[in-house]
Amino acid sequence: MHEPKKQGFMLRDIILGGQDGLVNVLGLVLGVAGATLSTKLILVSGLAATFAESISMAAVAYTSSKASLEYYKKMVASEKKEMVQIPYQEEKEVEQIYRKKGFRGKLLTQVVGKITSSRRIWLNTMMAEELRLFPSGYSNPLKNAFVVGIASLIGSLLPLIPFIFLPPIQGIYGAFFIAIVVLFITGAVKARLTIGDWKKSGFEMALIGTVAALAGYLIGIALGKIFKTSPV
16 A cells, blocks of 8 residues: 555655756766866766765765654654544544545444544554655665665766766766756656656756756856966
């Protein structure tokens, strides 16, 4: 029952880490390339950013998932306490939830009775229907951190590949091309697995990433000119 939710959160983590790593490192290496045209400097700065970005993203994913899990556990404890101390009020809340869904009369009474007859079902209903809290996405903070970190690492390395095999100028075009293709495919896959038009989703993700990277490249060119013209 919770498998689609888990897959959805996994997809979220992969896209979050991969897109963030790719766009950030792409913007950096293009900025460095625009400023120096030094392959060695481009690769060194790109690799440093890659590992820093991946570790940082994994750490953020872990702490945010852990905080969410702790909040979820706190709300579970609160609901359990209310079910013991004020069971009538909690039953009325279940009734209100299903009344809003269109249940009436005898059927509503049967549904409420069935749910409140099991503490587990009752608690799960209150968490999902009243509080809109689900444990699936942050039930394993270490797993979230690992997925985000690996996705960020892979995404960060992709823009560096062209600079290994090509001179800086051609490497810039190659990095742009790889980023656009990967971002488009990511957006298209996301739309296929969720909802929306895959072409539109792919184009939007590619456009957002390209604009962000282009900003880094233009800033690099501007800074390169400033330092070249500045007195030593």
